[in-house]
Amino acid sequence: MPERVRFTLDGRPAEAEAGTSLLAALWNAGRRAVRTSVSGEARGPLCGMGTCFECRVTIDGEPHRRACLETVREGMDVSVSAPAGLQIPRRHDSRGAPRDDTTALSAEVVVVGGGPAGIAAAVHAAEAGARTLLLDEQARPGGQIWRGEAAPAAREWLHRLACSGATVLSGATVVDAPGPIELLVERDGLPVRVAFERLVLATGARELFLPFPGWTLPGVVGVGGAQALLKAGARFEGLRVVVAGSGPLLLAVAAALSHAGARIVGIAEQAPLPRLAAFGAALWRQPGRIAEGLGYVATLRGVPYRAGTWVREALGDADVERVVLAGARPSGEWECDVLACGFGLVPNLELPRLLGCETTAEGVVVDASQRTSRNAVFATGELCRIAGVDHALATGAIAGLAAAGRGTPPTLATRRARETAFAGRLFLTFALRDELTSLARPDTTVCRCEDVPLGRLAVAGSAREAKLLTRAGMGACQGRVCGAALAFLRGFTPDSVRPPLAPVPVAVLAEEEAEGPTAPGAGEAPAPGPRSA
Numbered sequence: 001m002p003e004r005v006r007f008t009l010d011g012r013p014a015e016a017e018a019g020t021s022l023l024a025a026l027w028n029a030g031r032r033a034v035r036t037s038v039s040g041e042a043r044g045p046l047c048g049m050g051t052c053f054e055c056r057v058t059i060d061g062e063p064h065r066r067a068c069l070e071t072v073r074e075g076m077d078v079s080v081s082a083p084a085g086l087q088i089p090r091r092h093d094s095r096g097a098p099r100d101d102t103t104a105l106s107a108e109v110v111v112v113g114g115g116p117a118g119i120a121a122a123v124h125a126a127e128a129g130a131r132t133l134l135l136d137e138q139a140r141p142g143g144q145i146w147r148g149e150a151a152p153a154a155r156e157w158l159h160r161l162a163c164s165g166a167t168v169l170s171g172a173t174v175v176d177a178p179g180p181i182e183l184l185v186e187r188d189g190l191p192v193r194v195a196f197e198r199l200v201l202a203t204g205a206r207e208l209f210l211p212f213p214g215w216t217l218p219g220v221v222g223v224g225g226a227q228a229l230l231k232a233g234a235r236f237e238g239l240r241v242v243v244a245g246s247g248p249l250l251l252a253v254a255a256a257l258s259h260a261g262a263r264i265v266g267i268a269e270q271a272p273l274p275r276l277a278a279f280g281a282a283l284w285r286q287p288g289r290i291a292e293g294l295g296y297v298a299t300l301r302g303v304p305y306r307a308g309t310w311v312r313e314a315l316g317d318a319d320v321e322r323v324v325l326a327g328a329r330p331s332g333e334w335e336c337d338v339l340a341c342g343f344g345l346v347p348n349l350e351l352p353r354l355l356g357c358e359t360t361a362e363g364v365v366v367d368a369s370q371r372t373s374r375n376a377v378f379a380t381g382e383l384c385r386i387a388g389v390d391h392a393l394a395t396g397a398i399a400g401l402a403a404a405g406r407g408t409p410p411t412l413a414t415r416r417a418r419e420t421a422f423a424g425r426l427f428l429t430f431a432l433r434d435e436l437t438s439l440a441r442p443d444t445t446v447c448r449c450e451d452v453p454l455g456r457l458a459v460a461g462s463a464r465e466a467k468l469l470t471r472a473g474m475g476a477c478q479g480r481v482c483g484a485a486l487a488f489l490r491g492f493t494p495d496s497v498r499p500p501l502a503p504v505p506v507a508v509l510a511e512e513e514a515e516g517p518t519a520p521g522a523g524e525a526p527a528p529g530p531r532s533a
Contacts, residue, residue: 007076016072020233021139023048023055023067026080027234032218032319034067034080039451042318044218046448046481048228049144050137051206053476053503054448062189064476064503068228069171071139103187106195107133107167109403110183111202112174112351115143116389117381118202119161120396121403125200126166128404133194134161135172135185143204144224145389147231157393175508176499177355181376184499184508191508198376198403201352201364202396205345205382208484210432211446211454212439214314214323215341223342227253230260237261242323242336244268244311246430247344255299257340265334266304268325270343271430273307279429286422310436314339326435343432345386346484352379353497361487362386369408370399378403387423394419437489446489447482449475457486463495476503 003018009029016025023045026034033042034055046052048068055067058079067078109125111118114136126132134141141161146154161168169185172192176184183199185192207222214220221229223245230236241262243254246269254264269276283290308328314320322335347363358365358373363384370378378399381392394415398408440446442455452472460466463486466473472486473479473495486492500509 005072005074005076007072007074007078009078010080014078017233018072020072021068022057022059022070022072022076022078024229024233025072026055026057026067026078027229031080037216037448037451041216041451042218043216043448044319045221045229046209046225047207047222048225048232049206051477051480052209052448056476068232069138103190103192104195105133105169105192107131108197109133109200109400110135110194110196110198111166111200111400112183113143113202113204113381114138114141114168114170115202115204115381115392116145116157117204117383117392117396117399118143118200119157120393121200121202121378121380121400122166122168123157123160123164124397124400124406125404126164126400128401128406130198130404132164132166132400133196134166134168135174135183135194136168136170137173139170141168141170144228147228153389173502173504174351175501175504177351178499186500186502186504186508189505189507191510196376198378199355200370200396200399200403201355201357201372201377201379201383202381202392202399203348203351203383205347205386206480206484207342208344208346208488209341209481210343210436210439210485210488211444212311212313213441213444214316214320216445216448217314217316217320218318219316219320219337220314220339220341223247223249223253223340224345225342226338226340227256230256235260236338239263239337240265240335241338241340242266242268242311242334243340244309244323245340245342245344246270246432247342248426248430249342251293251296251300253340254303255296258299258303262338264300264303265336266306267300268306268309268311268327270310270327270433270436271307272328272433275429276307279425282425310439311339311341312439343436344430345382347383347386348480349383349494350478350480350497350501352377352383353494354499354501368413369402370395371402385420385423387419387426391416391419391423432488440489446485447472447475449477449481452482454489457490460490463492466492467495478502 004015005018006015032044035043037043043054045055050069056064057067059065060077108131111122111134122134172185172187175186183194207224239262242265311323312326313324320339322333325332352364364379372379380395380399440454443453446454450471452470456470
């Protein structure tokens, strides 16, 4: 029998399997709604990975903790109904251990982000002899793609990371770059100052959510959000699930949920069938991807798959109960308990932009060594192009080697070029159709944090005006959800990036007043060896 952990939920005894995220534990307890919005609406998780801030709960008296980033632990006191209040300093960290005082660390190479790209960068930098520190917001490295993963590739890279000599600092959120060679990090409610000589950015991507009527109902999650919940320990046995939106992730997540016991009601892909057929035909030189796709098809045999179709509306009382379809076929309805809906990915550009790196709508601009417009700063993975795990590993390795002063092996350059070309085909195949811009009605919520409907944004001509007139983009997620949506719906370009990059206790911001940046060499990371902070 798996080990069970006992905790308190709204004053009542509860338990969950050890290692489960708190959000997954709430999901398994039937709590689809985990917070109340500013206008009194019940809200459930959307992204499942710390981006949307829709899963904020109170833990041990401290409000506004993201349940998806917390691992359930013995004796944890959780409230999903307590009103927001002042931040209460923690006496213990998320693992139950006593907190340390403010920390200062430094390393020759600091990598931000613990997904495949960040892991590859940290491994190659450390193996090349550089003192390397990997900062990751999650409880353990692996990112979304390798979260809880037992695949051989994931095990191999995680083992290699553990043996590389790189230090891993988990639960670490970068909130500012107060100096040219320094980051300010929040960990367990306390500040950590991190100095670097070279910096590798591997902050990945997040799902693109497009608003439609009913998308704020509990039970409506992202496609990646459903995957994150599943990997974090959420149970889907017997649940009727509709998977919708766009991109190859739809099939992968539908297959994973089916393996977990979910009943997949149907899959709605907005891309038209001719584009999908042409994409599939072009894969003949990539047998591995063909085999992967055939595996999904075999798992999902009998599941309705509708190309050129999208969700027009989600309906239900307390939770989602059914969805209305639109598109190539006559509109119809699918009944469901869960709607997993996402429209691809967008890069997390907040930190690169704060650092002054040149960016475009597609990602960070880099040279052949993955170096950005800032000489000592490199970028890798989905930050540069939405291209998948193989591209992330190749560009991560190149960036890690470059940060350690090494050149790019020809094999890595060839692999990057191949995966970049594949990314181009993905982009053309799953380009979003114009009809999706008219899904939201005037009363449809666009900014979930501040409950701003689309109609109130009619007079706004830019992201800045939207903030000034309606507070759209000024909530806890700081525009990470509505910003990308409004870029698609209204053509708004991102507003300026200002610290902090995420909501943090005042004690962390007070660290900004400390005198000067930490010099490299002061408060160095521990000596090389397999370890994790």
